[in-house]
Amino acid sequence: MKETATSIKGKFLELGVEIPIEDIEERLDKLITKFRVPLDEARRSVVNYFLKEHNIAKSDYFAGQVEPPQGESPQVSTADISEADRWVSLRGKIVQLWDNDHESISQVGLIGDESGTIKFTKWQNAELSDVEEGKCYLFSNVISKEWNGRINIDLNKNSSIEELDEDIDIDVQGPSTESPQVNTADISEADRWVSLRGKIVQLWDNDHESIAQVGLIGDETGTIKFTNWQSAELPDVEDGKCYLFSNVISSEWNDKIQINLNKNSSIEEIDDDIEVGNSAVTFTGALVDIQSGSGLIKRCPECNRSLTKGACTEHGKVEGLYDLRIKAIMDDGIVTQEALLNCEFTEKVGEITLDDAIAMAADALDQAVVLDMIKNKLVGKYYTVTGPRLDRYILVDSIESELKLDDALLDDLLAEVEVV
Amino acid sequence: MAGYFREIARRIFAQEFRESNLTFKDGDDQYAPQYLLTPTGAKVNRMFIVGTLTEKEDVGTDSEYWRGRVSDPTGSFLVYAGQYQPEAAQVLVECETPAFVAIVGKQSTYTTNEGDVLTSIRPESIQIVDGDTRDMWVLDTAKQTLDRLNLLKDGGPDAAKSVEHYNPDIEHYRAMVKQALESLKEYQ
Numbered sequence A: 001m002k003e004t005a006t007s008i009k010g011k012f013l014e015l016g017v018e019i020p021i022e023d024i025e026e027r028l029d030k031l032i033t034k035f036r037v038p039l040d041e042a043r044r045s046v047v048n049y050f051l052k053e054h055n056i057a058k059s060d061y062f063a064g065q066v067e068p069p070q071g072e073s074p075q076v077s078t079a080d081i082s083e084a085d086r087w088v089s090l091r092g093k094i095v096q097l098w099d100n101d102h103e104s105i106s107q108v109g110l111i112g113d114e115s116g117t118i119k120f121t122k123w124q125n126a127e128l129s130d131v132e133e134g135k136c137y138l139f140s141n142v143i144s145k146e147w148n149g150r151i152n153i154d155l156n157k158n159s160s161i162e163e164l165d166e167d168i169d170i171d172v173q174g175p176s177t178e179s180p181q182v183n184t185a186d187i188s189e190a191d192r193w194v195s196l197r198g199k200i201v202q203l204w205d206n207d208h209e210s211i212a213q214v215g216l217i218g219d220e221t222g223t224i225k226f227t228n229w230q231s232a233e234l235p236d237v238e239d240g241k242c243y244l245f246s247n248v249i250s251s252e253w254n255d256k257i258q259i260n261l262n263k264n265s266s267i268e269e270i271d272d273d274i275e276v277g278n279s280a281v282t283f284t285g286a287l288v289d290i291q292s293g294s295g296l297i298k299r300c301p302e303c304n305r306s307l308t309k310g311a312c313t314e315h316g317k318v319e320g321l322y323d324l325r326i327k328a329i330m331d332d333g334i335v336t337q338e339a340l341l342n343c344e345f346t347e348k349v350g351e352i353t354l355d356d357a358i359a360m361a362a363d364a365l366d367q368a369v370v371l372d373m374i375k376n377k378l379v380g381k382y383y384t385v386t387g388p389r390l391d392r393y394i395l396v397d398s399i400e401s402e403l404k405l406d407d408a409l410l411d412d413l414l415a416e417v418e419v420v
Numbered sequence B: 001m002a003g004y005f006r007e008i009a010r011r012i013f014a015q016e017f018r019e020s021n022l023t024f025k026d027g028d029d030q031y032a033p034q035y036l037l038t039p040t041g042a043k044v045n046r047m048f049i050v051g052t053l054t055e056k057e058d059v060g061t062d063s064e065y066w067r068g069r070v071s072d073p074t075g076s077f078l079v080y081a082g083q084y085q086p087e088a089a090q091v092l093v094e095c096e097t098p099a100f101v102a103i104v105g106k107q108s109t110y111t112t113n114e115g116d117v118l119t120s121i122r123p124e125s126i127q128i129v130d131g132d133t134r135d136m137w138v139l140d141t142a143k144q145t146l147d148r149l150n151l152l153k154d155g156g157p158d159a160a161k162s163v164e165h166y167n168p169d170i171e172h173y174r175a176m177v178k179q180a181l182e183s184l185k186e187y188q
Helices: A002-014 A021-034 A039-053 A058-064 A343-350 A354-364 A368-378 A407-418 B014-018 B086-094 B131-152 B157-166 B170-186
Strands: A087-098 A105-113 A116-123 A136-147 A150-155 A160-164 A193-203 A211-219 A222-229 A242-253 A256-261 A266-270 A280-290 A295-299 A321-331 A336-341 A382-390 A393-395 A398-401 B022-025 B034-037 B046-058 B066-072 B075-081 B099-111 B117-128
Touching: A002 A021, A002 A039, A021 A039, A039 A058, A087 A116, A116 A136, A193 A222, A280 A336, A280 A368, A280 B046, A280 B099, A280 B117, A295 A354, A295 A368, A321 A343, A321 A354, A321 A368, A336 A343, A336 A382, A343 A354, A343 A368, A343 A398, A354 A368, A368 B117, A382 B131, A407 B131, A407 B170, B014 B046, B014 B066, B014 B075, B014 B170, B022 B157, B034 B099, B034 B157, B046 B075, B046 B117, B046 B131, B066 B086, B066 B099, B066 B131, B075 B086, B075 B099, B086 B099, B086 B117, B099 B131, B131 B157, B131 B170
Parallel strands: A116 A150, A222 A256, A336 A393, B075 B117
Antiparallel strands: A087 A105, A087 A136, A105 A116, A136 A150, A136 A160, A193 A211, A193 A242, A211 A222, A242 A256, A242 A266, A280 A321, A280 A382, A295 A321, A321 A336, A382 A393, A382 A398, B022 B034, B046 B066, B046 B099, B066 B075, B099 B117
16 A cells, blocks of 8 residues: 555656645545555545646546656567556557547557457547557557556557558457357356347437447346447347347446447347346345335326426426325345335235325325325335336335244354354 | 445344444545444444334423333333424324334434443334334344354454454353344244
């Protein structure tokens, strides 16, 4: 940690800012010791904090001010670049150039050689000439960086680019053989080549020019987002039809796994009708709170959104339709989980019908009485809910109240405390 | 996760809660939540208890301020609800004692002139429940307490902090859990 603090201090000194080492150490220590952040993450966070504090652009810090290479960097293959902060040189072919709307980045894409491909970022302040897709270059004095657990390379002021007259055979790291066919629920890791048969559940609007289509594909075990890249040159898929996606690669974005169709992939329409399942999850815990917007509510007849003070955010003042729902917060002492109960399940656990609820509210001249009644019935009790996960909710399709003491667990625990 | 997250409702027996006296904040923000670290290493802001409301009393001077005493197999919790906890206070006003109650609330501490730390709960909600729910809670809390005890030796920073501050007698807390579990057997 001391080393990290010293190196951060050094880098800021190069930018003309002196930060007391104790301040850096304190923040690092807080992150590492108290918040259990890994060293790399902690460093990142501390650097960003002080950059913000001193109003320094990130690109100045990350692109220009790295310790310059000692002499000419060794020429390596992409496959050899496995650590961050190494100065290397690399000869390769530009496999892809990506869209980039970050003003301090001039170009970003993939460069590849016989051993594989690696992402590169050419910073604006590196003042280098542009590279073209399909051409080969020698990148000298580029530095490896780690971002989101992956290694990529940065071209900065120390770097240079030289166009080469040769053609380099690229190993695009395609699948070595035909990828195994899996279910969506099995795709849990990034960077796996798989094949998948499923039904297109949704196609989303997409205005990104390098993406041909994006949406959800599902099979019996659940759904997964897919991105069909323009460069894959694959035919379009249609909503509701079933396909076999072969040789697609999984990736992680915002903690979620998705699949990508690229040049290695293929799409084949299939005749089956696949029933799309929802990967149901089960949660047992105490129901500790019910959020506002629960109980008897009104929905917009046009779009089904719930109304706030009789108005729909989309359609304004409308004659709403009554509905019952519960947005519950469950808690097992370890994590909290939000659960959404529709009218059917609200009627069941609240032991009230929608009609009775409407009558009850009319009697009291207040919709809130329904929510109060539901709270009194449910809060503080143990339930097990099951249903597909959507965003932060479980969409409840079964709810059971937990009343029977788990005798086996009781005996196990007793046995445990009796062992001396 | 960045930004707001809901504090988890921890499960703590009354005895352990009473024997807790280490409070701290995460960060120096005035809105940073306050935590109570317990001898078995639970970091408590919100808690969930189910027990028997044995006494209730209006201890307020100007406005109503209700104190309830909620007992579990190991001891009792003090619960205070006033004008800022109107729903919870209303339940205390209306209910009969004794009654099984489930309470979700925030831990709160008070340091006496002698330097003793008294712990209590400021309820967000109080509900009347049945004995089955109470038994579920005792088993749930016994399990979570044992899980914490098992992690005390080589757990995370909270456990380490607890060990440093309390030097807890693990057998003492195992006996507490045992007592709670045995109480469940007695009624069967």
